[in-house]
Amino acid sequence: MLIGIYSLAFVFGALWLQQQSVLPEFYWAIGLIPVALGVLVLLRFQTRFSILAGRGLLLAVMLGAGFFWAALWAQVRLADDLPSAWEGQDIAVIGVVTEMPQLTRQSMRFRFEVERVLTPDAAVPAHVQLSWYRDGRRDEGNLPRITAGERWQLTVRLKRPHGSANPHVPDYEARLFERNVRATGYVRAGESNKRLEVQEIHPVYLFERKRDEIRSQFQHYLAGYPYAGVLIALTVGDQQAIPSEQWETFTRTGTSHLMAISGSHITLLAGMVFLLAYRAWRYAGLALWLPARKFALVCGLIVAIGYALLAGFAVPVRRALFMMAIIVVAFWRNQRVRTLPVLGWVLLLVVVLDPWSVIAPGFWLSFAAVALICLVISGRIGRPGVVAGWMRIQWAITLGLFPLLLILFQQISLISPIANAVAIPVISFIIVPLALLATIPGLEFLLLIAHPVLQITMGVLQWLGELPLATWQQQAPPLWAVIAATLGVVWLLLPGGPGLGVSAGFPARWLGILAGVPLFLISPEKPAEGELWLTVLDVGQGLSVVVRTRNHTLLYDTGPGYGENDSGKYVVLPFLRGEGVQALDMMIVSHVDSDHSGGALSVLKRIKTDVLLTSIEDNHPIRQAVPDNRHCLAGDAWWWDGVYFEILHPVKPDTLIRKRKTNESSCVLKVTTSHGSVLLPGDIGRVTEEDLLQRYARELASSVLIVPHHGSRSSSSEVFVRQVDPDHAIFTVGYRSRFGHPHAEIVERYLEHGSRLYRSDHDGAVLLRFVSGNITADTWRRLNRRFWHDEWPSADRED
Template sequence: MAKIRFACAWLPWWVVGVCGSYLLPQSVILPWLSALFILAVLMIWPGWQCCRYGSAMCAGVIFALWRTDMILQQQWPLTDKTQLQNVVIKVTDIPQQNQQRSRFVAQVRLPNGQQQQWLLTDYTKQQWPPGSRWQIRAKVRAIIGDTNKVGFNQEAWALANHIGAMATVVKGERKALPATSGWQEWLSRWRLWCSARWQAQVQTYPQGVALLKALAVGEQSALPAAAWQIFRPLGLNHLVSISGLHVGMLAMLAAWLCGKCLQYLPVRIHQPWIYTRCTAVLTAILYSALAGFAVPTQRSMLMIIILALTWRRGYLRAFQVWWLTIAIVLLFDPLAVLSVGFWLSFLLVAVLMWAGEGYGHSAKWRQLVLAQWAAGLASVVLVAFCFGSVPLISPLVNALAIPWFTLVLVPLALLSLIIPVDILRTLAAYLSEHTMRLLHWVAGYAPEYYPAHAPLALWLLSLIAVLLLLLPRGWYLRPLCLLILLLLLSYRPPRPAQGEAVIRVWDVGQGLAVSISTAKHELLFDTGTAYAAQSALLPNLRAAGIKRLDMLVLSHNDSDHDGGATLIKRHLQPHSIIAGQPQAYSFPVQACRGGLNWQWDGVWLEFLNQPVAAKSGKNEYSCVLRVVSADKAILITGDLGKKGERALLAAYNDNLFSQILILGHHGSRHSSDVNFIRTVAPQYAVASVGFANPYGHPHVQVRQLLAQEGITLLRTDQVGGMQTTLSARPVRWKLLHSYRPYWQRKPRLEAMPK
């Protein structure tokens, strides 16, 4: 045990090295090997023993770089187009299904013998039993997501889950192969069998059964998207899956029951703690297996095992166990650092231990209240940083929901699997159904606060303030700490100066969303798809400090342009909505009219739409917006085709001149007429496109035309979201997410103009 305590002295530095390695811009190991060698030599000399901490940190960096490089070599090559591949796959998990498609993870054997793990999508919704093997034909692409200021990082998620590519199964191109039989396949089939145990209760209690599947076997896809929307304002996402909290609480409950049973045995049990700990460990392992050994459950399972092996009075302190658990998790999988759940779970546990050290001798009820206070206070900073929102009633809801979920619903769900009695499964489904209905009702009144994204220094300062607030005395700095938290929540990014306009082209995949900010007004041109608006656009608008819109422009009725209209209207409440096809919407909308112009804070805005022939396609109805500030202008044409561009030329000719042109129809060959491009004569052309999109946007003919005219092409699929300012100064673009660590392939910094 003395050796473990010695190891715990340098383990934090090794962990810091592993975590810090993912911030490095390059994955060069040689300098770190040199530093490790020098520090190892120095710590031999008397008085230089402190060098062992630096050695441990260098060792952590080297280990993480080596392991990550092995995973990166298994990633699909970065190409701009999807590729057709004939491969052999083995389904490794329960497929996630909704109304449009089935999605599942599979081990893939390529024709060259290489093994990879892919995330496959099947829009024909065929059956893909876990453990089954198939020969299929699929369209494959590398995993490159949307990159903005904040939001979900798809590359980090894929690496953390060891997924090397995304693919779509070609319809009718699959052939069954003999299935394999290993422990992983057996585990997946067992989970699928458990999931089907509530089939008789689905008709009567659909939401309840979906919740039971999520809690018992980790089948989160059983819950519809509408259900997840109600968990966010309540702060309950961590409870509606097999989380570390469930594993820990269930293990403690099992250990307590074991201890009570041992007390009533007719014979005296020597060292009963051995049996209670073994019960806790076995419970944690079985419950984690039901979840498919997901990363959050692995962490809790390891922590329980470490506690069972090392806990003795005076052996290891709480934080030593915490560091040891993190080190074991990272030794097993250093890429867990890229998971948001890794940071949330471990940091919240650390905050609870930090707060509990000063109140260890308090009454139990007071310890519970202080623990809830500590978790709620820390969540304000952590959840706001990770997700951009603060569910205001989350502490109160969690105080009631945590014991209900962990002590009632989860044990009842598991008992209904173990005991083959229909009335028990019905009771579990009944209670879960009414729980979901109550949560739906509460969520309708639950307020949320959306702070703007503050500078990193303020986030770090706020985390320190939380730790000081949780100390018993707080070092008499509590008023200052509260002031820092208030400053974080009330932070507002600087506004453009009078007569200037900030243009942000958001990365929304294969879609379009451009926001225009003046000193006191906000305009949004298009919203992207419904998914992009929910996952990328809305969080980033809030992070930029945009709480309300003065105007929402919907260029035309196409899902990649107005798919998020309803969402944006509900959350940002635009003062006016203008659309190219107003008859397509159920809410009040004004029509785009050529000649409509106005001025905001010294910035000129005008619509240039021309009359459209009756039989023209919907793209020709696109709103055309031109914004002028000082001597700079930007022109946005939606999906306007060449016919509409020629009409603009006939009406405005040289008055179309603009330094920035948002390419029509994402750079399609059906837009960007050569005379139109030469008349607008932009310095920059921006293509808002999705990575490896099936349409080939921007088209090679458009790219060649732009190169011939000396126009710089900027693509969101290469550099992500970007912004510039229209003012008297020269146009300079900057990325919304400018730093790229070595493991991330987007943004491609070389694609930005110098």
């Protein structure tokens, strides 16, 4: 039990480091030495006080050890970076493809280990992520065939790791840092890109190459089958092969964990091999030479190691493999095994080998699930039947992971126990074994048996996922409520006496329910009457703004779309869900350009929207998705909770659209409060600016301005900036925008005017509150700064 507590201290030390805005100086680690010596001295006296004090100091030592161990490896990783001067430059490199490529409609993405830089004086990180885009002038077969382990000479353009920064949205830069990707970029078209003769292949690349071969084999054999991607994911761990619609089904039914090759898959395969090897060894009469159990354990472990490498060695796989290895060693040495100490040692080992695993949601969910299973099967009097035991475990996992899922994803599946009761046996005992056997040459036909079974299972899951109360969604709860609920769940699941009800065994276990109540009763903070909260989301090269009053929410634009991925799905919806917004009173899509409308359909599909205002044509799918859809027209106005909203442009809906001047047809919205006002002009240019100046003149004055057209030189005329007279000017731009936004001349114009400037590529989401006769403004990168983030110049200065 103590090893588990000490391991948790080490883990929380590593997690504490990941919350720092800057890395600590290492001389502070010297302070651990006298504390460790004090532990040794205290434990030597063997008195009750000295033992308790020694253990308390040992916890502090483990906490500090985890903190500085993670800091040490963070320093090493940060040292391998891309200098800013080499961003966007053509660089010739030689290296090895380190993982199987991911193919999309537009490109192929893969990780690349740089072995040699051919461009003189260029500095390039050892580990980069590259995209090889299709040439739009050719057909879809213009991408080369790339396999893991191949050595290539490439000409690339790189940039430092960068992602959008928004509340309640996963930090993409953290994910890149966790995977040791120190630059991203793309392959430049040209004849200099060529495959080189492979002189040697690292053993790890052999497994990646085998994964790629199996994936290609499955794709060929199951061409045209709807769930081929699921079978690929279950076999080689390629979750990108699963379409987003199918992921939606798994999410709503709480079965997503089955699509990651998890500990259950590893354990299942090892168990099957154990049974076969055990019977075969005994049947061969070799048990006198070596006990059949020991031989079978070794066989199961060897197969588990191979499957783990084939699956990509993710955190849940590592956890299962390390636990299995410790148990096998203990059984081999005829030692007794206790599950919780084994879990503690594995927890420590995983974080020592990979300190960044603590920022991955899968780390916490995987270890928490195993800990819950240990909790409900240990210390019990009597043995329940198989069905009763299975139901108890499912109930414990569903209940126990509730707090974690709410803080990580703000939603949980209410039908998870039913869906898992259907899916786990079928997938674990039928589909996975058939898919794994199909990797053996000559047995590919087994996929044609596995797929119909999977298709039936998916049909059941889709039906369950479409039930009205399939999922529970709410705002992100505070950390203290999550901790209280977690302790309450543990107390609730403690052992009780057989047949004596919840009050038996540990006393008053029902109090665990009360500890979880704050998780649901704490309401999200709201603006007061007459106040306005404005969040300009960081969606890259695009625009999306959430406007909230006391009882209403308006979404202005939804950011860009990138094929199946769009900012509506990955930025807007997580933000709304985390803030507790269950419905939109109005959505305004300023114009049809994809950087403003690309996420609209994803948002409309998943959240109720009462009214749509837009300049888009009547027959567009976005218009059809909302029954109450209207053209935005100058003169439209309304009051919400003491806040005044007014549409200033366009005057007529048809003329501009017919001429295809989509930017000039943007819906221009002004929101006015007693504390200040904000103007949202979309992508209008100088023609529309002049029109607005003629029609409204001084009425355009606003405290906050979302700079028109992302700071393009074709907008923000001198007279427009002077008339609007913004105290705060916000540029919504992508990092290293290929359009050159914002233009230096426009930036200088706002600086000369005295406006405080914000840039979404530097500042992330901009958070403004119109309260108490004032406007408070902050940025998400400042509030949520981590040591792996780049530092940017002050918003008041031109960069």
